[in-house]
Amino acid sequence: MGRRPRATRSTAIMPCPNSRRSPAWIPARRLTESSVRRRPWSSSAPAIRRPDARCGPRIMPPCWKSCGLLGMTAYRPFCPEPATKRRSTSARAPELPTSRGVPSMSSTAAPSVTTGMPGRTHAFWRWLDPGDPARATLILILVTAVIRLGLAVLMDFGNGESYYLAGTRVPHLSYFDQPPLALWLGWAMLALTGSDDPAIIRLPFIVLFAGTTWMLFTLTRRLYSPRAGFYAALLLNVSAVFTVSVGGWFQPDGPLMLFWLVTAWALVRVMLPEPGTMGPARIWGWWLFIGISLGLTVLSKYHAAFLIAGAGLFALTRRDQWRWVSHPAPYVAMLVAFVVASPVLIWNLQNDWVSFAFQGGRSVESAGLRPEWLLRSVLGQMTWLLPWVWLPMIWVFARALIAGPSAREDWFLACVALGPIAFFTIVALWAPLGFHFHWQAPGYLMLFPLLGRFAANGVTQRPRLTRGWLGTSVTVTTVVIAVLASHIATNWIAHVMPLEKDPTLEALEWRDQRDDLRARGLLGQPRTFAAATHWVEGGKVDSAVGGAMPVVVLSDDPRNLAFTLDLTTVEGWDVLMMGTDHRLKDPAARFSQTIRGGVELVDRFDLTRGGDVVLRDVGVFLAHNFSVRHRIEFDGTDPDSYFGEGWGAFEGGPGARAIDAEAATLHFDIEPRVRYGHLVLRARSSGGQQTLRVAWEGQPVGRLVLPEDGSAVDLVVPVPGDRRVGRWQGTLTLTPERPGVTVERVTLDPVSSPHPTGAGR
Numbered sequence: 001m002g003r004r005p006r007a008t009r010s011t012a013i014m015p016c017p018n019s020r021r022s023p024a025w026i027p028a029r030r031l032t033e034s035s036v037r038r039r040p041w042s043s044s045a046p047a048i049r050r051p052d053a054r055c056g057p058r059i060m061p062p063c064w065k066s067c068g069l070l071g072m073t074a075y076r077p078f079c080p081e082p083a084t085k086r087r088s089t090s091a092r093a094p095e096l097p098t099s100r101g102v103p104s105m106s107s108t109a110a111p112s113v114t115t116g117m118p119g120r121t122h123a124f125w126r127w128l129d130p131g132d133p134a135r136a137t138l139i140l141i142l143v144t145a146v147i148r149l150g151l152a153v154l155m156d157f158g159n160g161e162s163y164y165l166a167g168t169r170v171p172h173l174s175y176f177d178q179p180p181l182a183l184w185l186g187w188a189m190l191a192l193t194g195s196d197d198p199a200i201i202r203l204p205f206i207v208l209f210a211g212t213t214w215m216l217f218t219l220t221r222r223l224y225s226p227r228a229g230f231y232a233a234l235l236l237n238v239s240a241v242f243t244v245s246v247g248g249w250f251q252p253d254g255p256l257m258l259f260w261l262v263t264a265w266a267l268v269r270v271m272l273p274e275p276g277t278m279g280p281a282r283i284w285g286w287w288l289f290i291g292i293s294l295g296l297t298v299l300s301k302y303h304a305a306f307l308i309a310g311a312g313l314f315a316l317t318r319r320d321q322w323r324w325v326s327h328p329a330p331y332v333a334m335l336v337a338f339v340v341a342s343p344v345l346i347w348n349l350q351n352d353w354v355s356f357a358f359q360g361g362r363s364v365e366s367a368g369l370r371p372e373w374l375l376r377s378v379l380g381q382m383t384w385l386l387p388w389v390w391l392p393m394i395w396v397f398a399r400a401l402i403a404g405p406s407a408r409e410d411w412f413l414a415c416v417a418l419g420p421i422a423f424f425t426i427v428a429l430w431a432p433l434g435f436h437f438h439w440q441a442p443g444y445l446m447l448f449p450l451l452g453r454f455a456a457n458g459v460t461q462r463p464r465l466t467r468g469w470l471g472t473s474v475t476v477t478t479v480v481i482a483v484l485a486s487h488i489a490t491n492w493i494a495h496v497m498p499l500e501k502d503p504t505l506e507a508l509e510w511r512d513q514r515d516d517l518r519a520r521g522l523l524g525q526p527r528t529f530a531a532a533t534h535w536v537e538g539g540k541v542d543s544a545v546g547g548a549m550p551v552v553v554l555s556d557d558p559r560n561l562a563f564t565l566d567l568t569t570v571e572g573w574d575v576l577m578m579g580t581d582h583r584l585k586d587p588a589a590r591f592s593q594t595i596r597g598g599v600e601l602v603d604r605f606d607l608t609r610g611g612d613v614v615l616r617d618v619g620v621f622l623a624h625n626f627s628v629r630h631r632i633e634f635d636g637t638d639p640d641s642y643f644g645e646g647w648g649a650f651e652g653g654p655g656a657r658a659i660d661a662e663a664a665t666l667h668f669d670i671e672p673r674v675r676y677g678h679l680v681l682r683a684r685s686s687g688g689q690q691t692l693r694v695a696w697e698g699q700p701v702g703r704l705v706l707p708e709d710g711s712a713v714d715l716v717v718p719v720p721g722d723r724r725v726g727r728w729q730g731t732l733t734l735t736p737e738r739p740g741v742t743v744e745r746v747t748l749d750p751v752s753s754p755h756p757t758g759a760g761r
Contacts, residue, residue, distance in 0.1 A: 129459055133230035137217045140230075141210045144237050148206045148248035151481070152199040155488055156509035161250045162539025165196060166551050167560035169542065174347035176355050176725065177559045181299040182252040196546065198250075205254035209247035212254075213237060215261040220449035222268055223409045225456060232452025234470065238477040241384040241438050242445075253441060256300035260307060260442050263293040264416060267311055271321060272408060284329055291333035295340020302359055303442050306419030308334075310446075314415040318405045351563075352723045363423075366430045377428035380437035385444060388473050389451075396450040397421075410450060417446035491610035505614060508607050510544040510578070513620075520602065522576055522622070523548040530576045533590075534583050535559045541578045549576070554591065554671060556726040562672040567628050568750045575623040580615070587621050592639035593669045597624030628674045630748035632666065642666055644731070656684075656742045659734060666732040668748055676719040677751040679732070684712040687740025695733040696720060712744055719748070 130136035157165065167175055168186040175183055185204045193200050213233045220229035237243045246253045270278065270286040278286075297304040315321040324330050338345075348355050382390040397417065400410040421443035427433065458466030487493045488504050517523050523545055530551045532538040538553040538561040545551065553561040575595070577587055588599040600622050607615035632638050634657040636650060646664030650657050670676075683692055685706035692704040694717060702717035722728075734743065 130227075130230060133221075133226035134217070137214065137230050137233045140233055140237060141213050144213070144243065144247070145206055145210050147481075148209070148243075149199065149203070151244075151248055151485055152202040152206065154485055155198065156507045156511070157198050157201075157539070157543065158249065158506040159536045159539060161198075161201075162509065162543055163535055163560065164250055164252075164539070165201060166539045166542035167564065169547055169550065170564045172347060172563065173343040174355065175560045176351075176358065176563060178252045178355075179299050179301060179341070179344050180347075181255045181296065182250070183560075185255070186250055190547075196543070201250050202248060205250055206248055208254045208258050209242075212246075212258045212261060215258065215265060216445070216448055219261060219265045219268065220452045222265065223272075223413070223449055224453045227459075228449065228452040228456040230452070231455035231459075231470070232448040235389055235451055235455065235473070236445075236448050238473045239385050239389050239444075240477065240480070241441055243477065244481065245438060246441065252301045253438065256297065256303060256442065257445055259293050259297040259300055260304070260445065263290060263297055263307060264446065266290045266293060268412065271311075271314070271324070272412065283327075284332075287329035287333040288336060291336025292340055294333065295337040298337060298341035298344065303420060303439075306423070306442065307416060309419050310416030313418070314412050317415070318408065318411070354723065354725055357723075358725075362433065363427045363431055365432065367432055369430055371429065373432070374425070374429045377425055377433065377437065380435060381425070381440055381444075384437045384441075386473070386477065388469065388476075392454060392469075393444065393447050393451050396454050397447050400450060413446045413449055417443040419443060489610070491612050491614065494612060494614075502614070508609065508615060510540045510607070510618070511546070513544045513605060514546050516603070516605075517544060517576075517620070518548075522602070522620075525549075525574070527570075527572070528574045528576060529565055529570060530578065532561075532577070532584075533579050533587075535561055537579050537583060544578060545576070552672065554727055556728060558672045558726050562725050566752065567626075567671050567674050568752045571627055571629065573626050575626050577619075577621040577623055579619060581617040581619065584619055584621070587623065589641075591623065591669070592641050593630065594626055594628060594671060595623045596627055599623045628671050628750050630668050630746070632746040634744060641669070646734075656744045658740075658742045659736055660739065663733055663735040664743075666734075666746060668730045668732065670722075670724075670728050670730050672726050674750050675721060676748050678749055679717050679719050680745070680747040680749070681715045681717075681734075681743070682712050682745040683715075683734075683741055683743045684710050685736075685741050686710055687738055690737040690741070692737075692741055693735040695735070697722075697731055698733070706741065 164183055165186055167177075168183045168190060171184070171187045172180065174180045182205075186201055189201050189204060190196060213236060216236055217226075217229035217233045220232040237247070242257075245251070246257055266286055266289050270283060270290070294304060294307070297307060315324045344355075385393070397414065400407065400414040401418075403410055405411045421440045424433065424436075424439045433439070455466060455470060458469075483493075484504065488507050493499065494502070514523070522528075528549055530541050530545050530549050531554050532541045532551070533553065533555050535553050535555070535558055538551055538558070542551045550565040551561060552558065552565045552567065574597075577584060577599075588595065591599075602620040602622050604617050604619050606613045607618065630642075632642055633655055634650065635655045644665030644667050646659055646661035648658040648660030679694075679696070679701070681694060681704060683704060683706060685692075685708070689708040690706055692706055692715075693700065694702045694704060694715065696719055699720055701720070702715055704713060704715040706713055722730075732746065734741075
């Protein structure tokens with residue numbers, strides 16, 4: 001048993017047995033002899049504890065004392081002997097090299113468990129304080145990936161996933177709703193495997209989130225410490241929106257989060273470098289890498305604009321970053337990103353910038369100030385992240401904003417996080433964003449490093465509370481996922497607690513109807529395409545036909561599914577229509593102008609889960625002779641939907657109808673992305689010579705001079721172009737000078753798209 005060393009006034013660097021208690025954001029490897037402060041030694045000073053034998057001769061960090069809510073610490077150069085008496089043992093550690101003025105000391109045997117948590121730790125909690133954070137993070141990635149793969153096998157596609165999959169059937173440079181990277185991955189899996197099974201399509205997104213978790217650990221380790229990195233990765237995987245939606249579903253957020261973090265990590269390397277590590281060549285190399293990763297972020301989702309804005313805000317608010325404003329490397333990086341993301345720009349240029357207009361228009365669309373929408377947005381974000389993750393995250397975010405630019409690492413994370421969180425939350429006050437609470441997710445992603453440091457400090461300073469928080473978060477998230485997954489498989493909750501509206505019904509696919517449709521000879525038929533009347537059901541129809549025919553959405557909001565087929569190329573084709581009863585009622589009347597050969601009901605089916613019918617009356621219809629060419633003959637056989645106000649009785653035999661008011665209107669159903677070249681109008685006057693004025697959508701397009709002899713005259717006028725993507729109704733207004741005008745024929749001829757997208761198969 002070694003003796004306690006004499007207290008002297010000499011100062012020395014000594015191994016510290018409590019070094020594992022030092023805060024995670026001060027790695028031991030960064031401490032040098034000069035970093036240890038010296039302190040006069042008094043005779044009344046407490047005795048020095050013996051060092052742990054496993055510390056070895058290396059210089060260990062000093063102990064630190066907890067101070068403050070956020071785990072801030074105060075310096076303590078030596079560790080006093082604890083009040084409890086240590087049990088003596090005959091086992092001795094090797095002698096340590098002596099320091100100046102301090103004799104060598106032996107050590108007792110090492111304890112059986114090494115942990116950063118003070119006191120004895122129950123075995124159940126040891127995984128929450130790993131000795132090797134990198135190894136623990138890799139294990140976390142492996143375990144969660146296996147769980148997500150199991151969920152991918154168990155769960156069918158949700159509405160959004162089915163919709164994206166339908167859009168991938170025809171590859172494009174970009175897409176109406178989102179940039180193309182996620183859909184390219186889906187198309188690649190279809191092309192490589194020939195299967196649209198959910199587990200196969202989701203596999204690359206599960207792999208991407210594994211990379212996201214590792215990049216979050218890497219970024220946090222760089223900014224703070226390995227232990228903070230592990231806790232950041234752990235909390236990311238217990239947050240609902242990340243672990244389920246981003247981590248395992250087929251949607252653009254998967255690649256977005258990975259390349260967002262890669263770009264942020266590279267920005268940290270170049271903007272917050274370690275001293276002496278950034279020469280001119282390395283600076284240019286890192287900025288070129290940033291340009292590539294930023295371009296891939298843009299190819300994932302338009303949220304990349306907030307990443308650029310956040311980095312710019314950080315550079316402008318810290319004097320040591322001002323040099324980047326005049327340095328050419330960041331601008332070259334932007335040019336590289338522009339080149340990488342050029343498919344998005346080219347596609348939008350070819351399609352009247354409809355994607356930018358659609359996404360940008362969401363934020364400016366106003367329904368007046370709606371405080372309840374703002375409250376819904378805040379509560380939705382808290383629910384998506386889970387309250388026990390969101391609340392401490394908002395706390396550390398607020399602390400970082402209050403501290404301002406003086407805390408360099410914290411301020412960088414706060415700047416990048418601020419954009420998406422603040423923008424989409426504030427916009428919810430007036431814009432109908434619905435339940436898109438995941439739009440703020442990239443901002444919250446940047447707060448996990450702060451939350452990881454908060455947890456690492458808490459494990460050291462408030463072990464019982466922090467262990468309870470982390471353990472409860474993991475347990476509750478696991479239980480919730482298990483409950484929902486079992487319900488999706490068996491529908492057991494409906495028997496225990498009947499739900500008026502079950503959101504998990506989105507995971508019902510119509511894939512089971514594929515064999516029945518094939519047996520009826522409806523799949524793979526030439527000159528046939530499938531259609532739905534809502535983009536949500538468009539994906540479900542695609543799952544039913546399984547790529548055997550193109551799928552379009554004939555509605556005012558078709559989104560990506562307006563670009564799978566050029567409807568001007570399918571004149572005279574048949575249409576297989578499918579939809580629920582509340583979305584596809586009386587298709588013969590609804591599409592009377594474009595379905596010329598009638599509509600027949602093929603079948604109605606119910607969707608079941610666990611033996612229970614959960615969705616009834618999904619209709620299957622076959623419509624004949626589809627046409628987007630409008631030809632009104634005025635012979636009594638034209639659909640009534642053409643005629644608006646101002647029309648009188650048929651005159652002069654078949655093929656004529658009089659205008660008996662100051663003006664008469666005709667309404668034309670314009671199908672998605674159909675453009676018209678010329679309108680041909682034939683009319684005559686029985687009341688002497690007069691002029692018939694013609695307007696399209698309120699815009700004058702021509703005048704027709706009708707002779708007094710009553711002979712018919714044709715007017716051919718161009719139809720103004722329209723950028724609307726969805727189905728809409730165009731109005732033709734005919735205004736005569738006086739009564740006596742009779743119209744005999746109106747023809748509206750379409751023109752093919754200059755950029756065809758998916759010709760008939």
